[in-house]
Amino acid sequence: MNQTHDELRRGIVAVSRQLDDAGLMPNKSGNVSCRVPGGFLITPSGVPYRQLEPGDLVQLGSDGSAASGGLRPSSEWRMHAAIYAQRPEVSAIVHTHSPRATALSCAGLGIPPFHYMIALAGGAIRCMPYATFGTDELAANAVCGLDGRRAVLLANHGVVAVGASLREAHSVAFEVENLATQYLELRAAGLEPVVLSDEELAKVISKFGDYGRIDRT
Numbered sequence: 001m002n003q004t005h006d007e008l009r010r011g012i013v014a015v016s017r018q019l020d021d022a023g024l025m026p027n028k029s030g031n032v033s034c035r036v037p038g039g040f041l042i043t044p045s046g047v048p049y050r051q052l053e054p055g056d057l058v059q060l061g062s063d064g065s066a067a068s069g070g071l072r073p074s075s076e077w078r079m080h081a082a083i084y085a086q087r088p089e090v091s092a093i094v095h096t097h098s099p100r101a102t103a104l105s106c107a108g109l110g111i112p113p114f115h116y117m118i119a120l121a122g123g124a125i126r127c128m129p130y131a132t133f134g135t136d137e138l139a140a141n142a143v144c145g146l147d148g149r150r151a152v153l154l155a156n157h158g159v160v161a162v163g164a165s166l167r168e169a170h171s172v173a174f175e176v177e178n179l180a181t182q183y184l185e186l187r188a189a190g191l192e193p194v195v196l197s198d199e200e201l202a203k204v205i206s207k208f209g210d211y212g213r214i215d216r217t
């Protein structure tokens with residue numbers, strides 16, 4: 001990671017606003033973070049994204065410890081800390097309550113691999129059991145559901161997307177909502193999706209290669 005803290009702060013604000021503008025963070029829900037040496041930067045609790053400024057972001061140690069003063073970190077900081085601890089390749093996390101993926105989570109449904117773009121998430125997207133927001137239990141569920149994946153649904157709650165950069169986590173979060181929309185359309189039409197084989201999925205994941213060089217065709 002070669003970006004300075006200032007660049008990362010501006011990046012988090014930009015990504016948060018884009019997600020909010022797209023309707024993926026209704027009513028101040030969700031949160032965005034980025035790994036920095038010794039910890040991570042995370043969006044604060046209770047600040048509308050349109051008013052969010054780079055200086056409002058909260059820097060936490062890897063154990064969640066915060067400098068005194070300043071704004072309170074997002075209530076989901078434990079989940080972000082747990083993911084960074086378990087996934088060294090992850091440098092950014094986006095958590096949304098994006099409407100269609102959240103609707104699926106409220107039915108306890110994950111997203112099967114019916115479209116090749118699910119390879120961005122690393123394969124079928126799991127839906128993990130419900131746990132109260134802000135708890136260690138929710139954090140553990142998220143880490144478990146992200147095993148081998150870049151996205152997970154949290155039952156009756158929302159979505160977590162991760163990436164090696166803010167841009168990647170942001171793209172995965174958008175794609176999860178896109179896939180959820182397609183899946184709901186299929187179900188609403190009474191159609192059964194044709195699921196891609198493990199072999200085909202592996203081929204697509206291999207073709208995608210380094211996520212940063214993905215060619216969206």
Ligand SMILES: [Zn+2]
Nearest residue numbers: 029030157158
């Ligand atoms: Zn949430």
